[in-house]
Amino acid sequence: MSNSExxxxxxxxxxxxxxxxxxxxxxxxxxxxxxKQETKDxxxxxxxxxxxxPNAVAQGLAxxxxxxxxxxxxDSSFLYIGKIINGxxxxxxxxxxxxxxxxxxxxxxxxxxxxxxxxxxxxxxxIIYNESLxxxxxxxxxxxxxxxxxxxxxxxxxxxxxxxVDYSQALYELVxxxxxxxxxDIIIVEDRKNPDTISQIISGISRAYxxxxxxxxxxxxxPEQYHNSYEFLNEYFSRHKxxxxxxxxxxxxxxxxxxxxxxxxxxxxxxxxxSVLDSRINDMVRPRISSFVIPSYDLGALAMRVMTKxxxxxxxxxxxxxxxxxxxxxxxxxx
Amino acid sequence: MSNSExxxxxxxxxxxxxxxxxxxxxxxxxxxxxxKQETKDxxxxxxxxxxxxPNAVAQGLAxxxxxxxxxxxxDSSFLYIGKIINGxxxxxxxxxxxxxxxxxxxxxxxxxxxxxxxxxxxxxxxIIYNESLxxxxxxxxxxxxxxxxxxxxxxxxxxxxxxxVDYSQALYELVxxxxxxxxxDIIIVEDRKNPDTISQIISGISRAYxxxxxxxxxxxxxPEQYHNSYEFLNEYFSRHKxxxxxxxxxxxxxxxxxxxxxxxxxxxxxxxxxSVLDSRINDMVRPRISSFVIPSYDLGALAMRVMTKxxxxxxxxxxxxxxxxxxxxxxxxxx
DNA sequence: AGCATTATTGAAAATGCTTACATTTTGCGC
DNA sequence: GCGCAAAATGTAAGCATTTTCAATAATGCT
Numbered sequence: 001m002s003n004s005e006x007x008x009x010x011x012x013x014x015x016x017x018x019x020x021x022x023x024x025x026x027x028x029x030x031x032x033x034x035x036k037q038e039t040k041d042x043x044x045x046x047x048x049x050x051x052x053x054p055n056a057v058a059q060g061l062a063x064x065x066x067x068x069x070x071x072x073x074x075d076s077s078f079l080y081i082g083k084i085i086n087g088x089x090x091x092x093x094x095x096x097x098x099x100x101x102x103x104x105x106x107x108x109x110x111x112x113x114x115x116x117x118x119x120x121x122x123x124x125x126x127i128i129y130n131e132s133l134x135x136x137x138x139x140x141x142x143x144x145x146x147x148x149x150x151x152x153x154x155x156x157x158x159x160x161x162x163x164x165v166d167y168s169q170a171l172y173e174l175v176x177x178x179x180x181x182x183x184x185d186i187i188i189v190e191d192r193k194n195p196d197t198i199s200q201i202i203s204g205i206s207r208a209y210x211x212x213x214x215x216x217x218x219x220x221x222x223p224e225q226y227h228n229s230y231e232f233l234n235e236y237f238s239r240h241k242x243x244x245x246x247x248x249x250x251x252x253x254x255x256x257x258x259x260x261x262x263x264x265x266x267x268x269x270x271x272x273x274x275s276v277l278d279s280r281i282n283d284m285v286r287p288r289i290s291s292f293v294i295p296s297y298d299l300g301a302l303a304m305r306v307m308t309k310x311x312x313x314x315x316x317x318x319x320x321x322x323x324x325x326x327x328x329x330x331x332x333x334x335x
Numbered sequence: 336m337s338n339s340e341x342x343x344x345x346x347x348x349x350x351x352x353x354x355x356x357x358x359x360x361x362x363x364x365x366x367x368x369x370x371k372q373e374t375k376d377x378x379x380x381x382x383x384x385x386x387x388x389p390n391a392v393a394q395g396l397a398x399x400x401x402x403x404x405x406x407x408x409x410d411s412s413f414l415y416i417g418k419i420i421n422g423x424x425x426x427x428x429x430x431x432x433x434x435x436x437x438x439x440x441x442x443x444x445x446x447x448x449x450x451x452x453x454x455x456x457x458x459x460x461x462i463i464y465n466e467s468l469x470x471x472x473x474x475x476x477x478x479x480x481x482x483x484x485x486x487x488x489x490x491x492x493x494x495x496x497x498x499x500v501d502y503s504q505a506l507y508e509l510v511x512x513x514x515x516x517x518x519x520d521i522i523i524v525e526d527r528k529n530p531d532t533i534s535q536i537i538s539g540i541s542r543a544y545x546x547x548x549x550x551x552x553x554x555x556x557x558p559e560q561y562h563n564s565y566e567f568l569n570e571y572f573s574r575h576k577x578x579x580x581x582x583x584x585x586x587x588x589x590x591x592x593x594x595x596x597x598x599x600x601x602x603x604x605x606x607x608x609x610s611v612l613d614s615r616i617n618d619m620v621r622p623r624i625s626s627f628v629i630p631s632y633d634l635g636a637l638a639m640r641v642m643t644k645x646x647x648x649x650x651x652x653x654x655x656x657x658x659x660x661x662x663x664x665x666x667x668x669x670x
Numbered sequence: 671a672g673c674a675t676t677a678t679t680g681a682a683a684a685t686g687c688t689t690a691c692a693t694t695t696t697g698c699g700c
Numbered sequence: 701g702c703g704c705a706a707a708a709t710g711t712a713a714g715c716a717t718t719t720t721c722a723a724t725a726a727t728g729c730t
Contacts, residue, residue, distance in 0.1 A: 057716080
């Protein structure tokens with residue numbers, strides 16, 4: 001009756017109950033074919049009767065694989081990676097993989113600690129979302145001996161795959177349009193949190209400027225903390241007014257929106273405001289902010305799909321998977 | 336040179352390298368004391384030299400525990416549970432537990448599939464965040480034979496713990512204040528997604544009304560989808576005007592805010608708008624919405640801490656952990 | 671019926687660790 | 701030096717699977 005009396009049921013119990021050897025039971029649960037239908041039925045009946053659930057840990061030991069993959073993400077913004085995780089988990093479910101979640105704050109030794117942990121757990125693979133990896137972090141990661149997929153961050157690690165959106169091209173096309181119309185007072189406001197992404201973005205913008213025979217110097221660096229950045233922007237827009245203000249995330253774009261308004265700058269009449277990354281916030285702001293819609297769910301789903309391919313030994317022809325973005329014009333831009 | 340030549344290093348390799356038995360190595364890595372300092376040094380040198388990392392899978396098999404706990408969350412709003420996850424992971428890191436992530440959509444058989452998966456993986460415990468469990472889901476969960484902690488949802492399952500915020504009391508106190516001032520035209524707008532939470536909230540409000548000799552009937556049900564609800568609210572506020580509008584999440588409160596504005600209702604001059612749950616959205620809206628600040632991070636951290644206690648066999652005196660909320664008055668209320 | 675195949679099954683080793691128990695070493699008092 | 705307890709180390713039996721290889725049963729053919 002009591003829980004403690006309930007004895008654990010192993011493959012032996014099942015073998016015993018069905019009157020076969022444990023090897024046969026193993027064959028049945030792994031669907032390996034060569035078992036007579038009759039005995040298969042007996043075994044399956046025993047499994048149901050005893051409520052047997054194969055022990056994945058023992059399987060992991062015997063098979064030298066865990067069907068577990070480790071996901072490493074920054075601990076800050078689940079706001080932006082929520083959809084990525086959803087996509088990833090959906091695909092993981094299809095292929096019967098489990099996901100372990102690991103977050104990195106920015107402390108120095110953190111990454112190697114996490115990796116140590118992942119190595120011990122013998123995950124079959126690692127998926128990393130991190131827009132800004134330091135050199136030492138990259139180095140640690142490169143020493144990893146398991147399949148790796150990077151999301152949103154193109155690496156030079158030859159043995160891993162990358163799933164990302166080409167911000168550079170996206171911004172190039174956007175800015176190009178403005179320049180074609182003769183609008184060239186464009187700035188981008190950002191903090192230093194994501195140096196890689198920022199440099200991609202700026203390279204795209206710069207290319208557009210160069211092709212128009214101009215030089216881009218509109219990078220305005222803002223403080224990292226939201227409230228600080230808010231103050232900074234408030235101060236900034238009390239002195240400046242531009243045709244176009246681009247920011248990395250819609251949360252920052254909203255700060256731009258609010259501070260512009262507080263300084264008598266009308267959006268979009270006086271200034272176009274654009275956000276590169278979109279999140280649910282944007283549903284709730286008026287005016288809605290024109291932005292690129294990043295296919296977050298697809299990023300996650302594709303990353304996981306690529307991972308399964310790597311693990312199945314399917315040859316992955318492509319190391320790089322570039323996803324499309326869509327620019328959505330909303331109420332914060334007039335052009 | 337090549338990776339394929341690299342042979343795996345096990346506890347045997349280390350024992351061999353150090354010239355001791357594997358038992359001794361095991362004692363060293365588990366810090367079990369009774370090893371002479373001298374041999375301990377030898378072993379540790381060998382570990383470093385070979386780059387040995389204990390295989391957690393084999394350990395799991397030998398010890399019958401995985402130091403892994405499974406986290407089950409709804410697949411929808413990482414917006415609200417991001418901080419919970421952060422708190423949970425931080426504590427998990429301290430106690431060296433790994434977290435596997437499982438999401439539930441609302442499909443019927445999903446929960447038992449997830450549980451099947453978790454049982455197979457032999458997680459040491461399960462933490463569940465889900466505001467609305469169906470009866471059949473609860474039943475499946477109750478049959479679980481591992482320690483469980485529920486976040487934000489008080490269950491009657493005797494063998495599990497609950498970590499939650501008492502919405503009923505929170506709303507009681509809030510509404511009480513209004514009623515004391517003679518303001519009683521209060522409504523709450525919500526969809527049916529979280530029946531449990533909603534009924535808690537309404538019970539709190541009702542209690543306040545009753546103590547003032549009145550009856551509460553201000554529950555306005557709105558459609559689940561954001562855009563539908565937006566239309567609904569727009570229509571609604573073209574016909575109604577109330578002293579106070581309460582909604583469950585700040586995303587909905589923003590919809591209220593916007594639709595009020597579009598119908599010429601000024602906030603807070605004409606109507607107070609209040610949100611029960613707070614998220615980062617609220618930083619970005621003007622006016623900021625008065626809301627309860629739910630201690631999300633603490634919910635997650637405490638849940639994990641309670642779990643570690645259950646797993647260590649420390650007696651958990653309390654099954655229920657009620658956390659405090661703070662009501663923050665912001666610009667969307669005048670009262 | 672007898673033999674050669676082939677389809678099923680079982681026995682046992684392997685997976686990498688922990689730990690109870692056995693054995694060896696050490697230290698100490700005389 | 702000797703004896704004995706305590707400390708240190710080693711041996712081997714689990715832990716729950718998979719899988720190779722050998723053994724057995726079933727089948728087809730003459």
